[in-house]
Amino acid sequence: MTDLTIINYDGQRVLTTSQLAESYGTSSKVISKNFTRNQDRYTEGKHFIPLKGQEKHDFINRHQIDDGSRNAQVLYLWTEKGAWLHAKSLNTNQAWNVYEMLVDDYYNVKEQAQPQSLEIALQAALEHEREIKTIKSDVRYLKGNMRIDSLQQQEIQQAAKYSVVQALGGIHSVAYEGSSKKVFSAFWREFKKHFGVPRYGDIPKVKFDDAIRFIELWRPSTSLQIEIDQSNSQMTLS
Template identity: 40%
Template sequence: MNQLQPITKNGQRVLTTLQLAESFGADTKIINRNFQRNSDRYVQGKHYFSLTGEELREFKGSRQIDDSLKFTSVLYLWTEKGAWLHAKSLNTDQAWDAYEMLVDDYYRVKENVTSLSKDQALVTVLRTTADLVENYDSVVKEQHELRKLVIQVDQKVEEQITLDHGEQRRLQKAIATKVYEVCDDPEERPKLFREIYREIKDRFAVTSYKDVKRKELQSAIRYVENWIPRKVVS
């Protein structure tokens, strides 16, 4: 990564959109598109600063800037947290690697480190804790959505499960009980067995009674219990 020209705003280092795009190996249009698509996630003063009017003119006059920015009416300066959101949106190895380098070599200046007072240290700890809580809430939300998706997949799978051996035996037993209940003639019973099995396949749209869905087992048993042969057998 090329040496970046330091830019500070409100006591913290920031990057222009062009600098951020070059660092991430992306185009400024991609950075701007990420910002537009996720604008509700970006907070001014936290993730970026927007310079317009006199403030923008003073900024342009105080430093050398890219020719493409000379006539811009609004200039975005991205903080470390803003760069993190962009890296998350791009979600490429190059973007994450570049972000880590920015944090190590640009945003967090290691030279001339000054000691913090107790009050300053407390503020830093509180801000860090608030950031951790914010990130934790985001992770918890993502995990909750993932659990919901897993449950939905499990439900879909459960809906397609067919009868196991024991459940097939329960249905067979219900069928046999019904046939013997409605017919005393051993010679007629095979016809009734064929009839009831055929109707079960038609009723539950399966090629075999074994393919009846597990969730429909109770419905199949009730169907058998209320079944009446087409030809009344004496």
Template identity: 40%
Template sequence: MQHLSVCEKDGQRVLNTSQLAESFGTDTKIINRNFQRNSERYVQGKHYFALTGEELKTYKGSRQIDDNLKFTSVLYLWTEKGAWLHAKSLNTDLAWDAYEKLVDEYYHVKSNVVPLSKDQALVTVLRTTADLVEGHESIVKEQAELKQLINNVNHKVEEQITLDSGEQRRLQKGIASKVYDLCDDPQIRPRFFRELHREIKDRFGVASYKDLKRRELQTALRYIENWIPKKVS
């Protein structure tokens, strides 16, 4: 994917129409036509921002923009959800692949902070708790409070743990098994794989199946087992 100049609006990353079209391997006319044909589905502030007047003038003056945008009277900036609607309208392998890369490499900024391991988190809480309980009247009361804090940390840490490599392979095997059970045609199987991967990400609200929480694994496996592909018209 080409390097994209970062642009933000109201605290979230956005792309202009030219950038979105280039990423999806199409042109701005197609993007604009899709928008016009399905305008009732697009919500301003959620799927896009339309800059006009002074706001557009300020935007143009704050950054270097393409020559073809210098004289436009309305500039559309597309959010991640807006890009998803355009990918759905285009419905090509290239568009879907580009959308996934946009989510991973542009719209979502990954933090450089390394999360604590479970043991590290417990040690940190224990040290903090030692300061908090100092001076309490009863050792028994201190121990009870400390135990409760540790239990709370255990619960919060378990809630955020994602799939390890073995669990990821287990999910992949479940997906492959389902697709091969449903389809003997090697020409159709890739579509089933893409469709099932997209539905898993939509169902569990993740950018990749690797981001599934460990506590969601069994639910995801049952979802895959009962999955039925969309009919091809």
């Protein structure tokens, strides 16, 4: 995140609400609402640093912050762990991807410090590394288990309808009139069994393309296809 203006507070890098919102592809209002709704999960000093009064004005002037914070009652500064909680609240691919970049390219570029001893410095580094590995593991898990959104659900519905109707011979076919319910049931049963979900809306985002591919390749079973062909042959003979 090389385009971010670097802001330090008390020896650690932080982000303002507007910086965090812009990075995550959302608005400061959404960030503030998420914070208000989940305020009991945030710990002052660990996840955020609130600046008020003269301290706030001095900080804004020192860092030349020009994002509307000057008129706010409180200026919130977000630590690395605070950014993690906001990514979790937003739960979008962009937020998770940006969070990983923030960890790698912004928060982890620390200022030169003068530790009391090499042992203390190594212990702190190891502890930090463990925390980062845990957080990244959680990020990968959440990204891998995010369910498809409403637009993707609609796309799967439309693709499934097209595939089944084609298999039946079209909406004007005899098979469509007499067997569409049975064929649709067979399709969704195979679909949910293949992806191991109770309903199609539970498919993870990472498997959306696989779901579309499954629909495109789906064909009725042999016995069901024979039934469809026999129904449609009646239309041909009549």
